[in-house]
Amino acid sequence: MSKFNLVPLLSSIDPDESYATWIQVGMALKLEGYPLSIWEKWSKNGSKYHEGECAKKWNKFGQNDDIPVTGATITQMAKDRGWQPQKSKNIAFDAKLTDDDLIIVDSSYIETDEFKEPSRENWRPIDDTIQFLKTLFRPDEIPCIVVDSFQDKDGKYKPKGQGYYFHTCREIIEKLKDRHNFSEAIGSYDIAAGAWVRINPMDGDGAKNSNVTDYRYTLIESDNLPIEKQIALIKELQLPVATLTYSGGKSVHAIVHIDADTQQEYKERVQRMYQICIRNGLTVDTQNKNPSRLSRLAGCWRDAKWKDKASREIESGKKQFLIDTNIGQPDYESWIQWMEDQSDDLPEFVNYYDIKDNLPPLAPELIEGILRQGHKMLITGPSKAGKSFALIELAIAIAEGKKWFGWQCHEGNVLYINLEIDDASCDARVAAVYDALGITPSGRNNLLIWNLRGKVIPMHQLAPVIIRRAKKLNLKAVIIDPIYKVITGDENAAGDIAKFCNEFDKICRELGVSCIYCHHHSKGAQGLKRSIDRSSGSGVFARDPDAILDMIPLVVSDSKKTPYDEEADRAAGIRSKPTAFRISGTLREFPAFEPVNVWFQYPIHVPDEAGFLNMAMEDGSLADIQAKGREAGNLVKKAKKESRVVQVDTAYEALSIGDEPVTVKAMAEYFDVSERTVKSYIEQNGKYKCGEGKVYRNE
Template identity: 45%
Template sequence: MEHKIDLIALLAYVDPAFLSYQEWVNVGMALKYEGYTASDWDSWSRQDGGRYNPGECFKKWTSFEGSGTPVTGATITQMAKDNGWMPRSFDREDRELGWDDEIAGGDYVVVDKNWIEGKEIHEPATWNPVQQLTTYLQTLFEASENVGYVTDTWQNEDGKYLPTKGASDRTAGELIELLHLCEGDIGAVLGDYNPEAGAWIRFNPLDGQGVKNDNVTEFRYALVESDTMEIEKQNAIMRELELPIAVMVYSGGKSLHAIVRVEAANYDEYRKRVDYLYNVCKRNGLHIDNQNRNPSRLSRLPGVERNGKKQFIVDTNIGRATWAEWHEWIEGVNDDLPDPESLANYWDNMPKLAPPLIEGVLRQGHKMLMAGPSKAGKSFLQIQLSIAIAEGVKWLGWQCTQGRVLYVNLELDSASALDRFKNVYIALGVPPMNIDKIDIWNLRGKSVPMDKLAPKLIRRAAKKQYIAVIIDPIYKVLTGDENSADQMAHFTNQFDKIATELGASVIYCHHHSKGSQGGKKSMDRASGSGVFARDPDALIDLVELDLTEDLLKQEENKAICQVYKRFFAQYNPQYLQQSVSQDDELSARAMEEHAKRALYNDAQAAAQAEVQLATKAVQARSAWRVEGTLREYAKFAPVNMWFQYPVHRVDDVGSLKDINPEGDGPQQPPWKKATDKRKAKAKEERRSKAEEFEDAVVNCNMGEPPTVKDLQEWFSTTGKEIPDRTIRGWVTKFGYMIDKNNGNVIVKNDGNDH
């Protein structure tokens, strides 16, 4: 079963021992609601050795029947957040890492755990428990700070010894003084401990009122522990990472306990820094127990024995002196950015620019976005581009460099994709001489998010020497919110990876935003964040042209004339040369009359049938304008083209040059548009004044037309003192007149002289 969030992974952040009974039950109800099993709940609950009862989870599981207000996975998610989990919606590889960022990929790797040599630890030559514990207290605590420790234990059903809450009522100074007076008997100070279980101590100071996170007074240290490898390798990796370790203690078992300086100002910063610390450790082979995140966590107390082994201090003050120093170092170690270069080094020997893939538009190894609405035939246009690259011919009038191309098909089934390629080849009339240079990767139903697809694509394409990779369409692999700039920056970075690793151009298409696009700039038409338009090296944008009836009739006329001219050339070329004038060749009606005289019945019928097909084809055409924004080349003049299934053809004769995009008015210079805008605004203001005046006349009409004085009084009630002459001016301006027979009475001007 797939889950949007792995709740089992989130439960690693939640310690059942710190939950109330109802919170524990809520976890079970949430797991059942989200489709997990009772075994999942039981396995997690075992961590609370003090309250865990075998079989209890399974018994309660059957009683969870659901309710109108169910407990969902959101409950577990919130618990995990409260304990330090930070959601990862996307990798942040394109900006500086923050404290709350998760480290991704192979970054921040300092050591290779498979090759690092182990570093042995050595038990103290002279065993002095008082010295061990005193050193620990002096290193970690101020004399006035309360210390939490545990010597009492209890045994669960599995026979494992577990700590009680212990004590926290004495300060480090008090404990150190008593230790000096105990003559080596630390049990007289802390209480006797069970030598089979050992003892524990809390590494952050407490307020003396309890031992929970809320009782921590200084978020100074975090525990780093890994018990999945040899002690010697743990020791070596921690030192190689130069962790700012205040004290390293051997637990008397399978692990070292490193008390690491995090020096957080508050609990929120503590969680973020511990997340960062743990992620660095994990990247370098230390698989940290997430339960150790809590600032009130217990660690092993040095100076005691545990099942025949001593718990002792291995070393103090290891690695970097402070958290800030270590953080700066770990960031610097992984800085693989190139150093700045002087322009003087290259001025007389400039590096070669990448060769062009599409002459005047796109270089090899660069990125191109094709944007347009759904009916623009973008997929067909990309297939045409694939063919143009493979055959080394022109695409929309631009010469293409010949080479191998990979077409990543995410939308069509394999048969349909292959059929399209063949149909486009035939419609273009291009001989299929180099179809072996086109590879099609059919991924319909198998596509994955782009950050997962990119490495798979790179691996398959690494040895194919493609000069272009075309991905169609990208909405199938889009990750994140397309309106989010940072998420889309991460998404488009995957295209950079492909281009860099393969040395190939990456070409992809995206849809327009909703609404009319004619009045927008080409860079503003693509849907979502502006990153889409600004990230690629070349933007090719398609906008539909608003065809007029006259133009369509002209195109139908041309198509009909071409049909008849072709039939004359085939069946009666002599008649064409001698009897058909140049003017006739441009008239569909004239050519039809010639056909009646010069073609046999069968040929005439065949011509008429083709005329009908040609007419329907013209009616099915759509017209498009290609505009571009280029980073490496000068801006090109807009290219007009016809799309007649399944190919696009450039309008070489200029039929479309004066046609405007859909939703756009007549083409005007900027000054003219500004003037018209001001005029429109003034007209709107005049219209609103006229409506206001008309309302005034209606409101003042108490059974008979109002006078100028009536209107003056009415306007004064609205806060406007209007002079007599102004009222009289409005009368004429807004289509009224003063009745000469009745003094100042105002009536609508109907064209008659009153």
């Protein structure tokens, strides 16, 4: 599967473009693991689609392909047609939506109206031109109109020269009203070519970008969609359109408000508008970015022929006619705000008095007394606490409807996502846990395992894939182990982690599942902290989940008898010594529970039903620190005492001078202790004896 979702990129590619393009898209989608339905849905956007043709081709893909076509082909196609990947930025969470969120239209199901040109009898070209100019330009502004053209080698007519830019909009309109003739007011144009106008007002000294006086509009044009669909998408997106004109060809021309103060702001706003349009299925021509761009002038003929040139009677042709003016939002900023309002995906306000007598039912419990269906749970603990085994035990408990750490689980389908260990090791762990629990897999529900070690992608990319793949699996829980593999941004930054945790909300909401995940403790002793504060990183980890279960090691003295029969363990081939943990919790939906003590005897956790661990100290707690302090002090004293005893030999040799005996007083001064203490050292040493204040070797 490709590392990111290829489906949005398809809106940049025309299925009617060529047979080769159509086939390559299908081959790439199949290779990357997408279903046939995605290719069919995209293909239906074109006029060449035939029912059943996609399925026939799809079944043959991969059989005789010498060179596989991958998702990179679709990415490059999209880039060549104007799509640009959004640059990743490590910035704090912003409550405003990103452009990736501003997708409000499913272009595959947009409703369209029949497109009709006005009849020759009902069309008044001069009125169209006047209305067009009055809408776009202020009276004293200078429009730049181009009537000269030439026919290129490809047979297409194209504008020639800089155009007519010597009169104000007021002056041009007055001429049109007075003479009722386009050619006499502005200049004659070739009816086979049509006429054009620059989309922004000019200064009267030229027709370059530098001559633009107001960065007011951009041109939205798409010539690879049916006319009806172009118009429907423009209206559905509420683009701030000043004028909407039929070009007389394959497209409509929407001159759209950008309302920028500077050329740089114009460039940024145009780029943003184009990308939002593309993401919503309106594949715009990205060559129209410059502010002096030409657009078709309403009120002119195109591809036309004279029946009688003298009488100005036209035999046939296409009309560059004005479809509408001032539709959608009034300006660029209003449009962006409207898009965000449509895209927030938030529910409506609810009046409590409307629902107080018929309150909605609470979500059913998944883990009784701990977690509801559709809610989130975080398990925290130190390294090697068996967190992964605990999650596997939970996955089995849900799949089989068993108890977990003493809490009853309601059975259903569950997906366990392994991000950390290789496939074989993960599968072996599940088998070992089933065996140790004494459970035979019933098969009543699905325990699905997704091994992603070495294939991990960031959570904001992984979440949509989980949702898409699991949509029809009727899951009750998704378990992600561990989350450090998919965290993006700074683990200690509240904004980054808030955005990260929102991905779990999406999974819960879209699939109706409980999302369960684990995270490690921060460095250092945790016993002096509240259980809610022990996870590494931002405090958002503690505030976000509906339930937090924390595992902290317990201090169990080697001298104390454990409830495990060592002889039986050895006979069974169990070599590891059990470790002890206390599980405490912080719950949003349920009352607090008494901490649960468990033994971790590889590969499962076993509740301490005998109560052996009730009085055990938590590792790093105040009692543990004090006990370790006392023990350390006693050890220091013992070592010092033992050192003194050993050093009696050294002191005796150092104080021996000739035949003079060593005195107790001299040895006391040597050690800087009392004579009574020295006598104790000598007695414990065993090689010497005291008498009449002197020290002698034993014979």
